[in-house]
Amino acid sequence: MRTAYSVETVRHAEAQLMARLPEGALMQRAAAGLAAACAGLLGRVYGARVVLLVGSGDNGGDALYAGARLARRGAGVVAVPLARDRVHEGGLAALLAAGGRVADDPFEVLASADLVLDGITGIGGRGGLRQDAVPVARAARGSDAVIVAVDLPSGVEADTGQVRGEVLRADATVTFGTYKPGLLIDPAKEYAGTVRLVGIGLEEHLPSVPALEALQHADVARMLPVPAAESDKYRRGVVGVVAGSARYPGAAVLCVAGALRGGAGAVRYVGPAADAVIARFPECLVHAGPPGKAGRVQAWAVGPGLGDDAGVVEEVLASDVPVLIDADGLRLLDAAAVRDRAAPTLLTPHAGEAAALLGVGREEVEASRLDSVRELAARFGATVLLKGSTTLVAAPDAESSPVRVNPMGSSWLATAGSGDVLSGLAGSLLAAGLGARDAGSAAAYLHGLAARHAAAHGTPITALEVAEALPAAWRDVSAA
Numbered sequence: 388m389r390t391a392y393s394v395e396t397v398r399h400a401e402a403q404l405m406a407r408l409p410e411g412a413l414m415q416r417a418a419a420g421l422a423a424a425c426a427g428l429l430g431r432v433y434g435a436r437v438v439l440l441v442g443s444g445d446n447g448g449d450a451l452y453a454g455a456r457l458a459r460r461g462a463g464v465v466a467v468p469l470a471r472d473r474v475h476e477g478g479l480a481a482l483l484a485a486g487g488r489v490a491d492d493p494f495e496v497l498a499s500a501d502l503v504l505d506g507i508t509g510i511g512g513r514g515g516l517r518q519d520a521v522p523v524a525r526a527a528r529g530s531d532a533v534i535v536a537v538d539l540p541s542g543v544e545a546d547t548g549q550v551r552g553e554v555l556r557a558d559a560t561v562t563f564g565t566y567k568p569g570l571l572i573d574p575a576k577e578y579a580g581t582v583r584l585v586g587i588g589l590e591e592h593l594p595s596v597p598a599l600e601a602l603q604h605a606d607v608a609r610m611l612p613v614p615a616a617e618s619d620k621y622r623r624g625v626v627g628v629v630a631g632s633a634r635y636p637g638a639a640v641l642c643v644a645g646a647l648r649g650g651a652g653a654v655r656y657v658g659p660a661a662d663a664v665i666a667r668f669p670e671c672l673v674h675a676g677p678p679g680k681a682g683r684v685q686a687w688a689v690g691p692g693l694g695d696d697a698g699v700v701e702e703v704l705a706s707d708v709p710v711l712i713d714a715d716g717l718r719l720l721d722a723a724a725v726r727d728r729a730a731p732t733l734l735t736p737h738a739g740e741a742a743a744l745l746g747v748g749r750e751e752v753e754a755s756r757l758d759s760v761r762e763l764a765a766r767f768g769a770t771v772l773l774k775g776s777t778t779l780v781a782a783p784d785a786e787s788s789p790v791r792v793n794p795m796g797s798s799w800l801a802t803a804g805s806g807d808v809l810s811g812l813a814g815s816l817l818a819a820g821l822g823a824r825d826a827g828s829a830a831a832y833l834h835g836l837a838a839r840h841a842a843a844h845g846t847p848i849t850a851l852e853v854a855e856a857l858p859a860a861w862r863d864v865s866a867a
């Protein structure tokens with residue numbers, strides 16, 4: 388599991404750690420890790436041309452001390468201070484003592500740089516880059532140099548992943564002590580390149596509940612249901628799928644395709660597309676409806692391609708088993724009925740649907756995904772999976788449940804019907820006994836991994852191919 392902490396928490400932990408260390412020791416640890424990462428990227432340090440973009444805070448200090456270390460190994464290191472009157476003095480002295488210098492003309496040195504260290508702002512940055520930093524940042528980006536962000540790409544919001552102005556896009560980011568939320572969430576994440584975490588001893592001072600967590604293979608493997616010897620299909624869980632309509636039978640087929648590969652013992656389809664479902668999947672139990680008459684299930688997935696049948700959404704919400712609501716179901720749901728439920732509810736909107744549920748514009752959700760998913764979870768008293776380039780899953784008990792961020796996205800998933808597969812898959816995991824946050828985040832992970840499998844040859848993929856690649860994703864994860 389990779390975890391991220393808010394700036395406030397990081398600063399608190401740093402203060403505790405610093406109190407136990409000699410002055411400046413922490414910054415030296417950060418600089419040592421940063422210099423080592425740069426050396427790795429350069430291959431040969433001796434003779435390399437390194438430019439440091441130095442802001443007025445400690446982020447600039449890190450860049451200067453790392454630059455001093457590279458200069459001692461024979462690199463030509465030049466500092467570009469962005470606020471001449473305010474620069475980390477100890478860092479600058481160290482750089483000069485190691486043979487580095489201050490640039491006369493920033494644009495000239497940037498034009499021939501091999502590596503640029505972006506030390507303009509870190510966790511102390513507010514808003515996008517300031518006007519005076521913009522031309523220098525653009526010149527860096529326009530050069531052939533590898534850009535390495537110190538702690539964070541300058542200009543992103545560390546706590547939210549929001550981007551409100553210009554950002555210096557990095558090829559790699561070396562972050563200290565812990566990931567920051569902005570390194571895991573779009574749009575900020577897109578500016579970070581490859582992220583490397585350097586330990587500085589902060590870990591033991593961080594609280595047990597982070598702001599954010601990102602699953603890895605082994606985490607998902609631990610969650611996935613494994614049938615016991617005495618299991619039968621009912622004990623493994625039956626998932627009820629309420630999806631599709633005369634107009635959209637395909638949504639039912641895709642949702643069932645996902646559900647069949649999600650670990651439930653059986654899939655019960657309920658609705659008007661039973662013929663299409665059974666023609667494709669003879670192993671599926673089908674029923675014309677209504678859901679209450681279809682037989683016992685351990686979880687419902689309702690919504691994809693449903694059209695305007697609000698009655699079935701109401702009926703499913705009135706049940707006492709976990710319910711996943713997607714697509715048309717999100718448009719038709721009664722908010723009070725969701726809030727009043729005793730069993731878990733998992734809502735799976737994309738940004739547009741989330742915006743409608745919140746009563747704001749889609750852009751607003753896109754720009755502040757973390758706040759949006761938290762707000763939805765609190766408002767509906769439900770677990771919310773916000774789909775997107777980085778899918779987020781938030782539970783209503785925010786204090787004890789960090790938001791999960793899916794690191795396994797794939798841009799190939801932007802294809803019709805892929806959301807229907809995800810709903811079926813997550814519903815199946817709910818029926819198999821996973822909690823809503825685990826079911827949502829494990830489903831998003833497997834779904835993204837399946838898309839990567841399906842697109843392995845670099846060709847466009849269909850939603851059904853994503854469903855068909857789910858066993859391969861499941862195998863990968865289980866082997867970890």
Ligand SMILES: NC(=O)C1=CN([C@@H]2O[C@H](COP(=O)(O)OP(=O)(O)OC[C@H]3O[C@@H](n4cnc5c(N)ncnc54)[C@H](OP(=O)(O)O)[C@@H]3O)[C@@H](O)[C@H]2O)[C@@H](O)CC1
Nearest residue numbers: 414417443444445446508509510511512513515516517538
């Ligand atoms: N604490 C520790 O022990 C450790 C900390 N470490 C390092 O310190 C970093 C945090 O340092 P920090 O707190 O000094 O803040 P920092 O990110 O340098 O930025 C603040 C400065 O930037 C300025 N500024 C603000 N916004 C701006 C903008 N949009 N565009 C341009 N400038 C802007 C702002 O100016 P002001 O608003 O005052 O005019 C202020 O002077 C952290 O990320 C890590 O790298 C590591 O060494 C590990 C140990």
Ligand SMILES: [K+]
Nearest residue numbers: 505508537539
């Ligand atoms: K930076």
